Amino acid sequence: MIPLPNRDLSPDATGCLKELQDDVNGEPSYAEQVARAKTIWKNKNSPARKPCFDHIGATLTEMCRGARRCAYCEDSLADEIEHIKPKDLYPESAFVWENYLYACGPCNVAKSNKFSVFKPDTEEPVLITRARNAPVVPPLKGEPLFIDPRREDPMEFMRIDVLGTFLMLPKGRKDSEDREERLRYLRAERTISDLKLESGTAGHLPLARKQAYRNFKTRLGEIIAMIEEGKDVTRDIDEFKAMDHRSVWIEIKRSRRALPDFEVLFQKHPESLNW
Numbered sequence: 001m002i003p004l005p006n007r008d009l010s011p012d013a014t015g016c017l018k019e020l021q022d023d024v025n026g027e028p029s030y031a032e033q034v035a036r037a038k039t040i041w042k043n044k045n046s047p048a049r050k051p052c053f054d055h056i057g058a059t060l061t062e063m064c065r066g067a068r069r070c071a072y073c074e075d076s077l078a079d080e081i082e083h084i085k086p087k088d089l090y091p092e093s094a095f096v097w098e099n100y101l102y103a104c105g106p107c108n109v110a111k112s113n114k115f116s117v118f119k120p121d122t123e124e125p126v127l128i129t130r131a132r133n134a135p136v137v138p139p140l141k142g143e144p145l146f147i148d149p150r151r152e153d154p155m156e157f158m159r160i161d162v163l164g165t166f167l168m169l170p171k172g173r174k175d176s177e178d179r180e181e182r183l184r185y186l187r188a189e190r191t192i193s194d195l196k197l198e199s200g201t202a203g204h205l206p207l208a209r210k211q212a213y214r215n216f217k218t219r220l221g222e223i224i225a226m227i228e229e230g231k232d233v234t235r236d237i238d239e240f241k242a243m244d245h246r247s248v249w250i251e252i253k254r255s256r257r258a259l260p261d262f263e264v265l266f267q268k269h270p271e272s273l274n275w
């Protein structure tokens, strides 16, 4: 999970979303707002709205890495507009551009209509969700646990064990004396568990990350060799930057002192640390 670049929508799409959100906000009660948001969402591909959501899809595609990889797992094709704050719980964010990203089906299912917040003035995570047929009442207000890759850098909260298991894990310590560190740990722990990011919905991510690790090593070595031969590698570097599982590359750079094969390459060509 890595931060997403920012993109602005066209004025038309911005206006379209505002109109839809105003429509939802105009409902007199929270329950009616939830119902309205769901109805509009279900009909978002109606002829009048399709151009707007096509543009949103195209813009979200531009924000994806590589071959339209999912913003959460970085592994699968992103083909569903995901609400970072679920529309069933937060209808006031159902048609807000900053609340969207492109995710894959399995990540979307894993997250579903879950969101977690800290119980106010505590370090206690509270899972916000709504079972089928449960009363539609506003959720508890509180600071979110879920890490928002449109606003935050998830890799400041998480790490990958590139020395062994290739699991995605929270950074820092849960029992740290530093309150900030404890809160960040809790946020990473909850985000990883909500998305099943530790090893993926099918336990497939450690292998995918390990393969990415090997690809980074091979490709880095090849490009540095080409540089030493005086070749133009502009395109190769651009392609390197778009390689899958960027989080693995970020972790390789952070952990390079413990990765002698990489450290040798970084010392040969320190600029590669900026790739």
Ligand SMILES: [Zn+2]
Pocket (backbone or CB within 6 Å): 070, 071, 072, 073, 074, 075, 076, 103, 104, 105, 106, 107, 108
């Ligand atoms: Zn995914």
